[in-house]
Amino acid sequence: MTPMFSHIPADQRPTLEIFVDGQSVRARRGDTVSAALLASGLDVRRDSAVSGVPRLPYCMMGVCFECLVTIDGVGNRQGCLIPVAPGMRVEIQRGKRELGK
Amino acid sequence: MSVLRSDNYDLVVVGAGPAGIAAAAAAAKAGATTLLLDENAGPGGQVWRGLTSTPLTNRDMLGKDFWDGQLELEKLRSSGAEVLQRATVWSIDPSLQVGISHGGASRIVQARRIVIATGAMERPFPIPGWTLPGVMTAGAAQTMLKSSGLVPSEPTVIAGQGPLLWLLAGQILRMGGRIDVMLDTTPKGAFAAALPKAFGFLTTPYFRKGLKMLREVRSKVRIIKHVTRIEAQGDGQLERVVWETAGGKRGEMASRLLLLHQGVVPNVNLAMSTGAAHDWDGLQLCWRPRLDDDGQTTVPGIYVAGDGAGIGGVGVALARGRVAARAALTSLGKSGQDADLSAARAELAKANRGREFLDLLYKPAEQFRIPEGDTIVCRCEEVRASDIRSAVDIGASGPNQLKAYLRTGMGPCQGRLCGLTVTELMAKARGTTPEQIGYYRLRAPVKPLTLSELADLPMEPEAVKAVVR
Ligand code: FES
Numbered sequence: 001m002t003p004m005f006s007h008i009p010a011d012q013r014p015t016l017e018i019f020v021d022g023q024s025v026r027a028r029r030g031d032t033v034s035a036a037l038l039a040s041g042l043d044v045r046r047d048s049a050v051s052g053v054p055r056l057p058y059c060m061m062g063v064c065f066e067c068l069v070t071i072d073g074v075g076n077r078q079g080c081l082i083p084v085a086p087g088m089r090v091e092i093q094r095g096k097r098e099l100g101k
Numbered sequence: 102m103s104v105l106r107s108d109n110y111d112l113v114v115v116g117a118g119p120a121g122i123a124a125a126a127a128a129a130k131a132g133a134t135t136l137l138l139d140e141n142a143g144p145g146g147q148v149w150r151g152l153t154s155t156p157l158t159n160r161d162m163l164g165k166d167f168w169d170g171q172l173e174l175e176k177l178r179s180s181g182a183e184v185l186q187r188a189t190v191w192s193i194d195p196s197l198q199v200g201i202s203h204g205g206a207s208r209i210v211q212a213r214r215i216v217i218a219t220g221a222m223e224r225p226f227p228i229p230g231w232t233l234p235g236v237m238t239a240g241a242a243q244t245m246l247k248s249s250g251l252v253p254s255e256p257t258v259i260a261g262q263g264p265l266l267w268l269l270a271g272q273i274l275r276m277g278g279r280i281d282v283m284l285d286t287t288p289k290g291a292f293a294a295a296l297p298k299a300f301g302f303l304t305t306p307y308f309r310k311g312l313k314m315l316r317e318v319r320s321k322v323r324i325i326k327h328v329t330r331i332e333a334q335g336d337g338q339l340e341r342v343v344w345e346t347a348g349g350k351r352g353e354m355a356s357r358l359l360l361l362h363q364g365v366v367p368n369v370n371l372a373m374s375t376g377a378a379h380d381w382d383g384l385q386l387c388w389r390p391r392l393d394d395d396g397q398t399t400v401p402g403i404y405v406a407g408d409g410a411g412i413g414g415v416g417v418a419l420a421r422g423r424v425a426a427r428a429a430l431t432s433l434g435k436s437g438q439d440a441d442l443s444a445a446r447a448e449l450a451k452a453n454r455g456r457e458f459l460d461l462l463y464k465p466a467e468q469f470r471i472p473e474g475d476t477i478v479c480r481c482e483e484v485r486a487s488d489i490r491s492a493v494d495i496g497a498s499g500p501n502q503l504k505a506y507l508r509t510g511m512g513p514c515q516g517r518l519c520g521l522t523v524t525e526l527m528a529k530a531r532g533t534t535p536e537q538i539g540y541y542r543l544r545a546p547v548k549p550l551t552l553s554e555l556a557d558l559p560m561e562p563e564a565v566k567a568v569v570r
Pocket residue numbers: 034057058059060061062063064065066067068078079080081
């Protein structure tokens with residue numbers, strides 16, 4: 001899918017590699033995980049906790065928690081607050097909330 | 102967390118936007134041991150987001166106001182204040198202990214004074230379909246633009262009202278991004294209502310800048326005025342935006358992105374969790390902390406500065422930050438603050454000019470604050486307006502009771518995105534005022550902690566008490 005956002009040509013930051021559900025993605029250094037995901041063109045919608053409907057980041061400033069992702073094995077991290085790092089493993093959270101998680 | 106130099110500080114400042122930067126710089130320069138904590142990767146808050154890292158190095162792109170932030174940041178850097186980024190403050194208690202989580206570990210530091218400068222967040226904009234992927238806040242788009250140089254490139258609708266909406270539209274267009282339609286929700290008659298307060302506004306620099314912004318956007322975007330209804334539609338993804346105007350005209354557009362904005366409101370979660378009293382602001386339609394002239398809350402030693410104290414913008418935030426820092430230092434017995442304090446107060450009075458005009462002009466319409474039917478109110482727990490009305494019908498009297506019925510406000514965002522809506526909706530349904538209805542009672546931790554972060558805490562009785570209730 002074409003992403004909803006594109007980088008402006010003036011953005012010449014170096015890229016780095018992260019993995020989204022195992023797939024290699026080039027991200028720009030300095031981007032947050034959520035920004036990198038939204039720019040990737042992949043389907044990065046997570047499932048909501050209650051009814052399992054798809055969601056994407058809403059506020060990008062730490063307020064709404066719609067950006068929750070699993071990063072390097074730790075679940076429910078706010079992707080919009082965390083910068084990408086080389087080799088970072090990001091997993092999209094699918095499936096409804098399971099008890100105890 | 103060995104990154105901190107100490108366990109004790111004269112002043113701990115939370116939030117590195119304009120107010121926090123100004124407060125920390127002023128305090129540290131005057132010789133107070135000062136710690137500035139911020140949850141983002143770099144300083145700047147929302148207005149100056151990406152100040153040290155933005156890929157938009159062409160200075161015209163973000164304008165002078167943005168780059169002015171560098172001056173304030175310089176002052177901070179040379180002040181000697183300790184700054185910790187990516188640090189989340191999850192508790193502040195009345196004994197002025199601050200719970201911090203950073204890099205997966207937790208720690209508690211003791212402050213002698215605290216300035217909360219957690220700024221503003223966008224007012225909830227609960228329209229049908231606002232949880233669909235592809236619906237975001239205008240502030241989110243601005244964050245993408247400032248810190249990542251990302252602009253909308255697919256069919257895009259921007260909707261709502263307020264200066265930020267126009268500012269953002271202008272910035273996106275200037276950078277080659279795409280906005281097809283602007284749905285202006287400013288109610289008919291708002292301008293006439295605001296006019297008596299226009300004089301103060303006409304004398305501010307915002308007036309000239311505002312006109313320029315309006316012209317720029319109008320020349321490039323289709324603008325629909327007096328929009329009274331907006332709906333986001335699609336199957337698992339935004340596909341189209343549907344609207345209706347006061348004149349009864351309907352319209353729709355196939356789009357991938359809908360950006361919503363109807364002003365900003367103080368982000369009060371942290372301040373409220375300390376037990377500080379808050380009052381309903383009938384003009385700005387939000388809660389604000391009850392403060393004395395110095396910005397001190399009803400909890401001694403805790404100050405609030407910046408948009409978290411009531412929306413005022415950058416100039417007001419800087420001034421409030423400096424006032425709070427000076428006053429805090431004076432109360433700690435550090436002499437020589439008087440001249441600076443009165444200078445900061447004068448700066449504040451000047452910066453406040455013209456605000457009332459904007460507040461009146463951009464007072465958001467009721468139908469966009471208090472949703473009808475099965476529109477979702479609480480995004481985390483997927484609670485709808487109709488659920489809340491039914492709960493009121495069977496006796497729910499306030500937001501805290503509602504939690505027990507519906508789990509509203511109990512998801513990860515802890516009511517940040519539904520709190521205002523719930524208060525206003527219940528007030529309307531019960532035929533009373535927002536003050537009477539009140540707000541969620543907030544407790545630490547105000548941000549979710551992992552078990553390992555909890556396990557790291559030094560197990561002093563106070564520390565345990567701060568977390569386990
Ligand atoms: S997108 Fe809202 S908290 Fe991250």
